[in-house]
Amino acid sequence: MIVHFEPASEEGIASVVRSAAAERVTLSIVGGGTRSGLGNPVRADRTLSTRRLAGIVTYNPAEMTMSALAGTPLAEVEAALDAKGQMLSFEPMDHRPVFGTSGEPTIGGVFAANVSGPRRYVAGAARDSLLGVRFINGRGEVIKAGGRVMKNVTGLDLVKLLAGSYGTLGILTEVTFKVLPIPPAAATIVVSGLNDAEAAAVMAEAMAQPVEVSGAAHLPESVGGRFIGGALPEGAATALRLEGLAASVSLRAQKLASALARFGPVATLDLDQTKALWTEIRDAKPYADGTMRPLWRVSVAPSAGHQLVAALRLQAGVDAFYDWQGGLVWLRMEAECEAELLRRYIRAVGGGHATLLRAGEGERTRIPAFEPQAPAVAQLAERLRASFDPSRIFNPGRMAVA
Template sequence: MTDFLPETEEAAASIIREHAAAGKPLAICGGNTRSGFGSAVAKDRLRSTGLTGIVSYNPGEMVLTARAGTPLAEVEAALAENGQMLAFEPMDHRPVMGTSGEPTIGGVFAANVSGPRRFVAGAARDSLLGIRFVNGRGEIVKAGGRVMKNVTGLDLVKLLAGSHGTLGLLTEVTFRVPPRPKTEETIVVSGLNDADAATAMAAAMAQPVEVSGAAHLPLTVTWKFLGGKLPEGETTVLRIEGLPGSVEARAERLASAMSAFGAVAILDEPASRQLWREIRDVHPYVDETMRPVWRISVAPTIGHQLVAALRLEAGVDAFYDWQGGLIWMRMEADPESQLIRRFIKALGGGHATLIRATDAARAAVSAFQPQPEAVAQLSARVKEKFDPAGILNQGKMG
C-alpha cells in the first residue's frame, strides 16, 4: 500500500489526475479509522491527513470551517472551550472495528457519522453548510458556504456527505456548531421487554420534555454498560439535556410518566455522559473478535419485530438506539446478509450496513444496503459524472 499525503488541494488534484489518466484505482480516506467498510481494491491510498487546521471559527456565528484532515479531537476541543459541540454526536469506530489512527473531521462527514442524538438533531450531513473537494477528474470544486442556500440541481454538499470517498476527496468542510448543554440526566426504566420498551420510548417522545437520547438495552448487554452498575435486567434509558434547573424539572416529569411502565431510577451527569458514550461507540461489541456487527436502520416501531424474527433463524445479539430505529446487531457466526435484508424488506424497508466482519466475509457480502434499481441507475450516472474513470474507492458502495 502506497500512501499519498498531500498538503495542498492542488497536490491532491494532481495525484487524482495522474491515477485517472492511468486508470489506477485510488483509495480515499482520512485517518483510516473506518478502513473495514467495503472491500479493499486499490493499492494506492490518498489521505487527507496532510490537510489540517481550523480555517475560521467565530463562536458567535456558531459556524466552523476546517480542513478535512483536521483531527476530530482538535475540532471538539476548540468547540468545548467555547461551550459548543457537534450536534450529531459522531461515534468513534475504532473500538468496535479494531482499527487505529485518528478520526478526521472530513472523514466524519464523508461517512455521515451520527450518534445517539441523530434522531432529534439530524445526521452529520444536516449540520454541513459548505465543502471543498477534488473530484475524480482532478478538479477542485467548492459548494455551499457559511450560510445554507437553496440551489437548483444537485445539492453537492448533501451528495458528498455519506459518499464514502466514491465521488471525491473532501478538502475543507464548513458546519454548524450549536451550544453544548450545560448538564444532563438519564431516566432508567427497568424490566421491559423489547416490544414494551418500544412503546415506552414512544410515550417518552410524546412528553413535552425534549428527550435527546432513547435507547433500549436487553438483558444480554445491560451488564456491559457503566461497568455493570446499571439496574439488573433489561434497561430502557432516556436522556434529558439543557440548563440545570430545566433538566431537573423535566427529568422528574419524565420519571413520573415512565413509572407507569416499570421501576425508575435517574443517572446523574457523569454517569449519563459515560453511558451515552458507550451506547454511541457500541461498547458491548468491543470484544476483540471479528464476529459480524451490523448497523441496521428501520422505523422505530418495527425494530423489535426484526430482531425477534432474526432470533428464530440465526444466532444474534442486539440493542437499540434512536427510539428503537437503530439496531446494533452482532452475529454469532456468518453475516447472514440475505436473511437480514430479506426480513428488512418484508417489514417495510430500511438499511443494513456491515460494520465489522472478516476479510473473507467482506469479499462475499456487500457492506452497504443494495439500492433499488432506479436509485442505483441514478447513482451510477452521478458516479460517472464525478469520477468518469471509476478509480475512487472502488468496492466502497453497494
C-alpha cells in the first residue's frame, strides 16, 4: 500500500522530503490530481500532495499581482480575480474532461505543468506570468526565487526553470504571478468551409491585419459540430477572436470580416458565444469523449500544422483541430499511438515537439510521453536534476522538461 501525505504547511512538506531523502524512498508529487494521466506513469513509494497547502497570500489589484499557496484551487484564484475584473491571461486548460479525472486543479499544478491555453501565442505561457516562487528541493530545503513585482527580476531564470518541470526539480509551495484586466468585450469572426491549408492561409492573413487577433483556431468538419452545442456554421470553421473595449471590438470585427469575406462565408459570434467557444477549444472538447484513444498535443510552426496532419492521414487514422494559428495541433489517433511515425513527420516539416497527453496504461509505460531531448539538452537536464534533487526522490520515471 502506497503511503499518502497531505501536509498543511510548508515545513510539513519539507519534513516529509527530508525523511524520504534519508530513507531513500521516492515521492510522487501531486496537487489536485487532475492531471494524473499526463506523461509517463510515476512509480513512487509514497505520494505527497500539496492540496492542503492552500490560500491566497496577497492580492494587489492595483499592481496586478497575486501570491498564493501552491494547493490553492484554481477556481478560488479565478473567482478572486474575477471579482476585481482581472484574469490569468494565459487561459489555463482544464484537463479533467480529456483525462476523465475529478478533483480540483491547483494554482501550483498550473505552473508546475506550464499549462497554457488559446491566448498563449499573444500573451505568453504560464511561465511568462510567473514572478516568484517558493519551493522545496530534494534535500528538504526551502528556497525562494523572484519577487512580487515585474521590476524585481532577481532569480527570474530559476523561476522560469521551475515552471514546466512537472515536479521533477522541486515542490512548489507558493507562487507569485501577474494578472491582467478582463477585456470588457469580445467577438469571434468565423470563416466557414475552408480546408486545412486554406484555413492556415486565412489565419496568417488575419494575423497580418491591424486588428489584434487574440485567438486563431481552425476546426475541421470532423470536429466543428461538436463545439458550442453545434451552433457554429455547418462544416469546417476557422475562428478568430477579438477582445477589448466594446467600440473597438465592433470596429475591428467589421474590418476583419470585410478583409476575409473573399475566402468564404463569414459570421460573427457574440460575447457569450465567444466565451463558450474558446473555453471548449482550450479544453479540447471534441476529445473529451470518455475514451483512452491516444491524444497528442503537438507544437510546430503555424504553417506546418496542416502539412503534418495531411501526411499522417496517408499513414494512420487521425482526427485533428488547430489552435495558435495552426501551431498547436490537437491530434487524436484512432488506434495506436504511432509515436515514431508522428515524430518522424514532425522532423520532416521543420521540427517541433509532441506530448502524449492521453493513452492506455500500457502505451504510457512504453512510449516517451515528452519529446526526446537532444543529447546535450538531456545531459544538461540531468545535471540540473542532480543539483536540485540529488537522491532522485521526486517523480521517478518522469523526464524534466523545463
